Amino acid sequence: MIKIAPSILSADFCNLERDIHRIRTADMVHVDVMDGAFVPNITIGVPVVKSIRKHTDMFLDVHLMIEKPVRYIDAFCNAGADLLSVHLEADHPTRIAEALKAMEANGVKKAVALRPITSAQAVLPYIEQLDMVLVMTVEPGFGGQAFMTHQLETIRQVREIINKYNPACDLEVDGGINPETAKQVVAAGANVLVAGSSVYGAPDIELAIETLRV
């Protein structure tokens, strides 16, 4: 089954409760955390996740685009995240392993994320303990960018690795997902689709979510 994770990066931050309510037919809320160092943009942090948690029971899929994420795992877990994604490029492998261990200790779901430059094989040391792998289909940092078609190959390779070592693991894609690219990523093996501008920019948000389920 395909799961849809609208990104609130495209929501109106002054009306976040309303805009989260608008995506209630989706499977999870995708929360983009950016630190202005790992990526050039700064978005939201721990206090906002905490506030969101008070106003929704939806699954919170928190995408950490921050350097040395191990420093903040406990804080985001305490704030109410259900799943955390840490970028493999954000720290040394031993510290990524520590971040995953901290997620495990907090009882949240664990994911690693790959920038477009990172090869599918980079997930191999972690794959057996993961609940999800996130393959970026744009350079992380901003919503509304064009889908990188060459990432279809990375998605296929990650799908092969998942099927071989941990078939229960989800494969999420993030960036430039619209009804057309959704078909392509699902054919390549993705089963969780993040979509910001194509959901929040649509005249009928509920219909946009259903259309992405392909």
Ligand code: DX5
């Ligand atoms: C980009 C973020 C995405 C972003 C996707 O760095 O990780 O989640 O919100 O936005 P769209 O769907 O507009 O490409």
Ligand code: ZN
């Ligand atoms: Zn994201």
